[in-house]
Amino acid sequence: MQLVCDNLSFEYSDNGTIVLDRLSFTMQGPGFHAVFGPSGVGKTSLARIISAGITGYTGQLHLKEIKTILYSYNMERLPGWSNIGNILRQVTPSGCESLLEELITVFDLDSLMHSRFARLSLGQQNRVNLIRYLVQDFDLLILDESLANVDEKLRHTILLHIKERFSDKMFLSISHNLMEIATFCKKIVVLGSRKEEGREYLLQGMDVQRDREVAQDIAQDMLPDRKRLDEVMLEIMNAC
Amino acid sequence: MLVRRFVRRIAQFLIVYGIGLAGLLGLKYVLALSDYVVPDISLILETAKEVIADYIPAVFSTLSVTILGQVISIILAFSVGIAGRKSSWLGSFIRVTAYNIQAYPIVALAPIIFILLGDGFISRLLIASMICYFPLLLSVLGVMAAPVRDIEHFYRATGRMTWQLEVKIRAFENLSKLTTVISGSATLAMAGTIVAEFVAANAGIGYSIRTALYQSDLAKIFVALFLIGIIISVYQGLLETVGTWIIQKTSTEASSHE
Numbered sequence A: 001m002q003l004v005c006d007n008l009s010f011e012y013s014d015n016g017t018i019v020l021d022r023l024s025f026t027m028q029g030p031g032f033h034a035v036f037g038p039s040g041v042g043k044t045s046l047a048r049i050i051s052a053g054i055t056g057y058t059g060q061l062h063l064k065e066i067k068t069i070l071y072s073y074n075m076e077r078l079p080g081w082s083n084i085g086n087i088l089r090q091v092t093p094s095g096c097e098s099l100l101e102e103l104i105t106v107f108d109l110d111s112l113m114h115s116r117f118a119r120l121s122l123g124q125q126n127r128v129n130l131i132r133y134l135v136q137d138f139d140l141l142i143l144d145e146s147l148a149n150v151d152e153k154l155r156h157t158i159l160l161h162i163k164e165r166f167s168d169k170m171f172l173s174i175s176h177n178l179m180e181i182a183t184f185c186k187k188i189v190v191l192g193s194r195k196e197e198g199r200e201y202l203l204q205g206m207d208v209q210r211d212r213e214v215a216q217d218i219a220q221d222m223l224p225d226r227k228r229l230d231e232v233m234l235e236i237m238n239a240c
Numbered sequence B: 001m002l003v004r005r006f007v008r009r010i011a012q013f014l015i016v017y018g019i020g021l022a023g024l025l026g027l028k029y030v031l032a033l034s035d036y037v038v039p040d041i042s043l044i045l046e047t048a049k050e051v052i053a054d055y056i057p058a059v060f061s062t063l064s065v066t067i068l069g070q071v072i073s074i075i076l077a078f079s080v081g082i083a084g085r086k087s088s089w090l091g092s093f094i095r096v097t098a099y100n101i102q103a104y105p106i107v108a109l110a111p112i113i114f115i116l117l118g119d120g121f122i123s124r125l126l127i128a129s130m131i132c133y134f135p136l137l138l139s140v141l142g143v144m145a146a147p148v149r150d151i152e153h154f155y156r157a158t159g160r161m162t163w164q165l166e167v168k169i170r171a172f173e174n175l176s177k178l179t180t181v182i183s184g185s186a187t188l189a190m191a192g193t194i195v196a197e198f199v200a201a202n203a204g205i206g207y208s209i210r211t212a213l214y215q216s217d218l219a220k221i222f223v224a225l226f227l228i229g230i231i232i233s234v235y236q237g238l239l240e241t242v243g244t245w246i247i248q249k250t251s252t253e254a255s256s257h258e
Helices: A043-050 A082-088 A097-105 A122-133 A150-166 A179-185 A216-217 A228-240 B002-029 B039-081 B089-103 B106-117 B120-143 B147-155 B163-172 B177-197 B206-212 B218-251
Strands: A002-012 A018-028 A031-036 A058-064 A069-073 A138-142 A170-174 A187-190 A201-203
Touching: A002 A043, A002 A170, A018 A043, A018 A058, A018 A187, A031 A043, A031 A150, A031 A179, A043 A069, A043 A138, A043 A170, A043 A187, A069 B147, A082 A097, A082 A122, A097 A122, A097 A150, A122 A150, A122 B147, A150 A179, A179 A228, A187 A216, A187 A228, A201 A228, B002 B218, B039 B089, B039 B120, B039 B177, B039 B206, B039 B218, B089 B120, B106 B120, B106 B177, B120 B163, B120 B177, B147 B163, B163 B177, B177 B206, B206 B218
Parallel strands: A031 A170, A031 A187, A069 A138, A138 A170
Antiparallel strands: A002 A018, A002 A058, A187 A201
């Protein structure tokens, strides 16, 4: 499973703004990877290029053992004509019903299944939206701030569960949460204004797994390898 | 709530009607116009007593054509609006054609319709539908051609999008706008029917107005206008109530057995 961006450039045709300039990186293997950077550096454009939502870019995009790519983002909505439970069940492929029920519980949404989407808080809406993507058949799922507005402890629980439950899938997380990216992701592409020509910032994250029983520690700011985490975060910040 | 809505609508009409009548009566007394030009209140009331028995069935005849014409125009507008929602060549062609045709005054076509189809029910219905149809079509096209990206993205990405689902999403997201437009189009349908009756039909309140015009009987016209105002207020109030009910029903919390 491999995602290779080779000299990827993209500019908006209407105003000529260059969003991505000769971006090259390789991400390999299943698990959580990330794209990090300040607002406006092209994270979402990159995600949409990868998910075929944007054409007209230059450079090459190579995908190996990645057939189905889904892109979820944090402002998505579910239709309002029925309750969440019905809508989720309607879009769940047959055979994935138990996965749906499991995710509903892990995402702490059991009590909201009879509510309409518009009645939920932003964090609840994002959790519901993410669930319907996770029950689909995919090889790469791009999460563009997909867990925004979810409280930190639950977000960590969800991330750890996804990493364990979908260990054979590739995820590309776009988030402004530095600590989360540094803690949970394997490879981190840093997009920023200080990027030197010919050099991409592809950093190594801590890739924390559930088996290290860190969820509680993270919540209490007691990560065993706190020093290493600080170093990763510093590296990311320096690369921006 | 329903009664209050009707009372409010009728009260609004009575105020407008009263102001209009008062203005004319004011002119009458200021300029010392005769009853032949502007009848006084007693003459209007007397005329009302005489013609009300004929005018009430006439106004209901007009209303029935209005309702039928509006239903036809809604069906047509949604059919063409749905067909023209795509950004394809055909969709673009339908939209441009609709925009161009609606710029042509339908009233100008009315004589042709009467020459071809005669002065019966079909001609009234056709003109009412056409006058109501184009403004409706433009609204429906506007709604149907505008993607609701935040909702549609998932269904497109997962290959679940069908044209029925697309229409359902866009209609649901713009339910308030659509119900308002449909409710508002009742006035257009009524105007269309009256114009048709006025031009050449042989029934309806428009036909009664034309007859009164030939008799130069302004009192009869005032009575006809009063009945038209009352009936359209009630009909629009009814449509608004149905629209509000639909919106409330679809936005309320789902029941446990949904």
